Every structure is written in structure tokens, then in C-alpha cells.
Amino acid sequence: xxxxxxxxxxxxxxxPEQRAAVTDGLRALPAxxxxxxxxxxxxxxxxxxxNASFGIVAEFETRADYEVYRxxxxxxxxxxxxxxxxxxxxxxxxFER
Amino acid sequence: xxxxxxxxxxxxxxxPEQRAAVTDGLRALPAxxxxxxxxxxxxxxxxxxxNASFGIVAEFETRADYEVYRxxxxxxxxxxxxxxxxxxxxxxxxFER
Numbered sequence: 001x002x003x004x005x006x007x008x009x010x011x012x013x014x015x016p017e018q019r020a021a022v023t024d025g026l027r028a029l030p031a032x033x034x035x036x037x038x039x040x041x042x043x044x045x046x047x048x049x050x051n052a053s054f055g056i057v058a059e060f061e062t063r064a065d066y067e068v069y070r071x072x073x074x075x076x077x078x079x080x081x082x083x084x085x086x087x088x089x090x091x092x093x094x095f096e097r
Numbered sequence: 098x099x100x101x102x103x104x105x106x107x108x109x110x111x112x113p114e115q116r117a118a119v120t121d122g123l124r125a126l127p128a129x130x131x132x133x134x135x136x137x138x139x140x141x142x143x144x145x146x147x148n149a150s151f152g153i154v155a156e157f158e159t160r161a162d163y164e165v166y167r168x169x170x171x172x173x174x175x176x177x178x179x180x181x182x183x184x185x186x187x188x189x190x191x192f193e194r
Contacts, residue, residue, distance in 0.1 A: 042192030
């Protein structure tokens with residue numbers, strides 16, 4: 001299994017509506033991209049200082065399945081329409097789980 | 098469920114042995130900390146540029162269980178003995194999944 005993780009930091013002026021649009025847009029993807037085996041996204045709970053703003057944790061059976069997700073038009077549209085406008089930073093990894 | 102994620106960046110001079118000690122030390126934790134419900138750690142696969150070096154994805158039933166893990170002496174020892182000496186950067190989040 002491939003574990004794919006992204007941590008996003010949003011600009012401070014990002015509105016609640018803009019942040020919610022990221023959550024909603026990403027949560028629609030598992031119904032559209034069958035290669036996603038397990039998927040969880042959400043905003044930081046505020047339990048620790050200096051945390052990222054938003055997390056994405058996805059699992060795929062193969063590297064090829066991860067690449068289908070990465071390049072899928074529905075995913076790219078969420079990035080372009082909702083993440084890009086409020087993104088200040090991004091950290092990511094793919095590892096074997 | 099609480100999803101806890103950490104992405105670490107290691108200093109470039111970190112040796113393979115030092116990196117393996119982080120993996121081995123963390124993978125021993127689920128047997129020692131019963132509050133961990135699901136746990137995966139590993140080094141970056143090199144599929145994308147600018148990725149972090151190492152990922153940790155953990156799930157807990159409650160915030161209190163996450164805090165037991167966070168503060169557990171066995172966990173703290175891995176941080177002190179193995180992660181600290183090669184750590185260049187860290188991004189983290191806790192969110193509801």
C-alpha cells in the first residue's frame with residue numbers, strides 16, 4: 001500500500017467559506033476516483049502550536065493508483081479552484097505502509 | 098477518530114543507519130502503547146521532488162489517547178535518541194477523520 005500525505009498551510013486571511021470549500025471538494029473525490037482505497041481530510045484541531053492548517057491522508061494499492069489520483073481532473077480542479085487561492089505552504093510524502 | 102500526522106525532514110548528512118533507527122524505533126511503539134489504533138511510518142519513496150524525508154500516520158480513538166502517545170516515555174525516547182540528532186524540519190497536524 002502507498003500512503004500519500006499532504007499537509008497544507010493556508011494564508012491567514014483565508015475565510016471559513018474558502019477553507020470549507022477545500023474540505024468539501026476533497027471529500028467528494030473518493031466517489032469519483034475508484035483507485036482511492038482510504039481517504040481522510042480535515043482542518044487542524046488546534047491541539048499543538050505551529051501545526052499545518054489542513055491534512056490529507058490517502059491510501060492506494062499501487063503507485064499507479066496514486067498517480068491516477070494525483071493527475072485526475074477532479075482532483076486537479078479542487079487544487080486549482082480551492083486550494084491554490086489560499087495556499088501558503090505544502091509538505092508531502094509518499095511511503096510504503 | 099483522531100488522525101495524527103508528522104512529516105519530518107532529515108539533514109542531508111543523516112546516514113542510512115540513523116534513518117533506519119528512526120523507522121525501527123517508531124515501529125516498536127504500537128506494541129508498547131495500546132492507545133495506538135493504527136500506525137504507519139516510513140521513508141519517502143522519491144516519487145515527487147521537494148517531499149519530506151519521513152512520514153508518520155497514526156490514528157487514535159480519542160484526543161486523550163493521542164496525548165498518551167505524544168507523552169509516552171518510549172515515544173519520547175525515540176524522539177530524543179534517533180529523530181532529534183538528524184531532524185532538519187517538522188510539519189504536523191491532528192484532525193478528525
